[in-house]
Amino acid sequence: MNENSQIMLRYSAGDIELKSKQTVYHGFFKLEQYQVRHRLFNGGMSELVSREIFERGDAVVLMPYDPNTDSIVMIEQFRPGAIRNNDTPWLLEFVAGMFSANESPIDVAIREAKEEANLDLTENDISPIMNYLSSPGGMSEQIHLLIGIVDSKGVGGVYGLAQEHEDILVHVIKREEAMRLLLIGKITNASTIIGLQWLQLNYKNL
Incomplete structure (x- = not known):
């Protein structure tokens, strides 16, 4: 094993050759086909590789947390991508949304929270x-994960935009209860899992 093989993350965007990118489907989401070569760890370049890449845009996820009550505001909604789940396609998640034109992550978080x-x-x-x-x-897709400090008193209800077919039930859950739900497999959304694990490590400093 040579010495260079131990260097982590030594390659960058300059070490790929994107020969072509073609849109093969464009509906609610977009699918593109990449033809790409990349540098190999043992030297030289790879063969030309063809891959279909799902292009859905970047997203913002906001974890609303009330440090005064050690509670989290979570939403429950139907997710078609979870229909194959043997348990339920209704998931417990954080507030989330996609970017509109000229929005920053904080802009998206404020809009989606409302x-x-x-x-x-x-x-x-x-x-x-x-x-x-x-x-x-x-x-x-890149996820921008943020935390929002909130007052959870009186929070709850059913919200969402009818034109986006949203039907969202809002819950206020104690942090310890959210961790219990995570432990028993009732929280299965990746961004929610990552956010809760971060909160468990950092809540005392908030």
Whole structure:
């Protein structure tokens, strides 16, 4: 094993050759076909690889947290991608949404908090947690995960935009109860799992 094989993350965008990118389907979401070569760890370049990439745009996920009551505002909604789930396609999640033109992650978080949970937040209430790729083997989506400090008193109800076919039930859940639900497999959405694990490590500092 040579010395260079131990260097982590030594390649960058300059070490790929994107020969072509073609849209093969464009409906509610978009599917593109990439023809790409990339540098190999043992030297040289790979053969030309063809991959279909799901292009749905980036998303913002907001975890509304009330440090005074150690509670989290969570939403419950139907998700067609979870129909194959043997349990239920209704998932417990955080507030989330896609970008509109010229919006920042905080802009999206403020808008979606109001639409999905009737929460009124300002820029000062929101802080970034991390950005991550949700499924980079076949999807380009990047998730912007943020936390919003809220007052959960009186929060609840059914919200969402009718034109987007949203039917969203809002819950206020104690952090310890949310962790119990995570432990027994009742929370299965990736961004919610990541957010809760971050909160469990950091809630004492909020």
